[in-house]
Amino acid sequence: MRRLFAFLDRRTTELAAEPAINRVAAYTSEAQLARERQVLFRGEPLLLGLSCELPGPGTYLATSDSGVPILAMRSRAGELRAFIAICRHRGAQVVDDGAGTHPGRFSCPYHGWTYDEAGRLIGQPCEEGFAGLARDTLGLTALPIAERHGLIFVRPSAGEPIDLDAHLGGAERELAPLGLEHYRRFARREIERAMNWKLVIDTFLEAYHVSSLHARSLGPAIFGAPAAWDAFGRGGRLVAARRSIADARRQPESDWNLYEHSVVLYQLFPNTMLIYQVDHVEVVQAFPGRGGADTAKIIFTLYTPTEVVDDRARRHFQTNFDLLLEVTEREDFRICEQMQRGFHVDEAATVIYGRNEPGLAHYHRMIRQALDEAG
Numbered sequence: 597m598r599r600l601f602a603f604l605d606r607r608t609t610e611l612a613a614e615p616a617i618n619r620v621a622a623y624t625s626e627a628q629l630a631r632e633r634q635v636l637f638r639g640e641p642l643l644l645g646l647s648c649e650l651p652g653p654g655t656y657l658a659t660s661d662s663g664v665p666i667l668a669m670r671s672r673a674g675e676l677r678a679f680i681a682i683c684r685h686r687g688a689q690v691v692d693d694g695a696g697t698h699p700g701r702f703s704c705p706y707h708g709w710t711y712d713e714a715g716r717l718i719g720q721p722c723e724e725g726f727a728g729l730a731r732d733t734l735g736l737t738a739l740p741i742a743e744r745h746g747l748i749f750v751r752p753s754a755g756e757p758i759d760l761d762a763h764l765g766g767a768e769r770e771l772a773p774l775g776l777e778h779y780r781r782f783a784r785r786e787i788e789r790a791m792n793w794k795l796v797i798d799t800f801l802e803a804y805h806v807s808s809l810h811a812r813s814l815g816p817a818i819f820g821a822p823a824a825w826d827a828f829g830r831g832g833r834l835v836a837a838r839r840s841i842a843d844a845r846r847q848p849e850s851d852w853n854l855y856e857h858s859v860v861l862y863q864l865f866p867n868t869m870l871i872y873q874v875d876h877v878e879v880v881q882a883f884p885g886r887g888g889a890d891t892a893k894i895i896f897t898l899y900t901p902t903e904v905v906d907d908r909a910r911r912h913f914q915t916n917f918d919l920l921l922e923v924t925e926r927e928d929f930r931i932c933e934q935m936q937r938g939f940h941v942d943e944a945a946t947v948i949y950g951r952n953e954p955g956l957a958h959y960h961r962m963i964r965q966a967l968d969e970a971g
């Protein structure tokens with residue numbers, strides 16, 4: 597809050613050392629997208645959801661949003677597990693995308709091969725058809741999965757366990773006290789838009805556009821500047837100030853509560869924004885869409901600290917969810933689709949991330965770094 601007040605006094609905001617330049621091809625290139633799918637959407641831990649998405653022993657969640665069909669579950673004994681949901685027989689998806697309870701085994705809908713909750717193949721109708729093949733080599737491929745601070749992450753490629761501290765890069769110190777492990781899902785919505793998936797994240801990494809694009813919607817409540825940015829490893833955190841912060845200044849510092857006077861947006865690298873709004877949390881996730889680099893699949897989820905039981909609370913959270921969808925869909929993503937079309941006019945063109953948009957510069961530097969490191 598001291599930092600935000602200092603910005604207010606000087607009529608400025610968080611500034612990077614210099615403006616940064618990115619090629620528009622980063623948003624249009626199918627070759628780059630192919631690398632992003634491999635390096636980011638398979639190589640990085642992705643947020644699967646808050647812990648409530650797997651509410652107890654014997655529950656599962658199947659999703660192919662990342663491009664890899666993933667079967668995540670808690671075993672009947674409560675152990676968290678994840679597998680590639682591709683049948684070892686001829687490749688059918690063992691479980692349709694969705695969620696529910698499971699009886700400790702999963703039967704492929706195509707020919708009925710059955711796997712147990714450890715991924716072992718335990719049933720093959722007409723077993724003699726596969727004589728000579730060692731059944732114990734035909735289990736589902738296990739994926740690293742980890743849960744911490746009420747967040748579940750999966751890495752969609754087999755290998756080392758997920759190092760969540762390294763991945764969160766310090767954000768865990770702020771996420772831990774939020775009590776996300778108690779949150780419940782209130783609403784979820786999935787859309788496709790004609791814009792690169794990274795533009796979804798860009799939308800939430802600066803407040804600069806609030807006073808112009810959102811002048812009538814969010815502008816009356818939230819400042820375009822000041823905003824504070826901090827990197828946490830490859831991700832980071834943007835704190836956008838609510839206009840009410842000016843009142844807080846008159847209170848003694850011991851009464852200051854940053855959360856009351858701001859919107860805190862965590863960028864969980866590579867494809868998730870977790871937005872803390874005090875009485876609820878919004879998660880926005882971006883994936884490449886069916887149409888490649890020019891399309892994004894976007895999933896919005898609103899979580900509440902406790903189960904919503906009465907109508908008044910339900911209306912309150914529904915209003916918040918509707919506002920999130922309306923503002924992003926009608927205002928932000930409308931502009932993003934125009935940008936995406938504009939990028940194709942000259943693919944050698946560039947975009948500029950101003951010194952006052954340090955979150956964007958960091959995000960795109962980290963994407964390039966991840967792609968470069970992967971070679």
Ligand code: FES
Nearest residue numbers: 683685686704707
């Ligand atoms: S593909 Fe799954 S049983 Fe044949």
Ligand SMILES: [Fe+2]
Nearest residue numbers: 799805810928
């Ligand atoms: Fe916006």
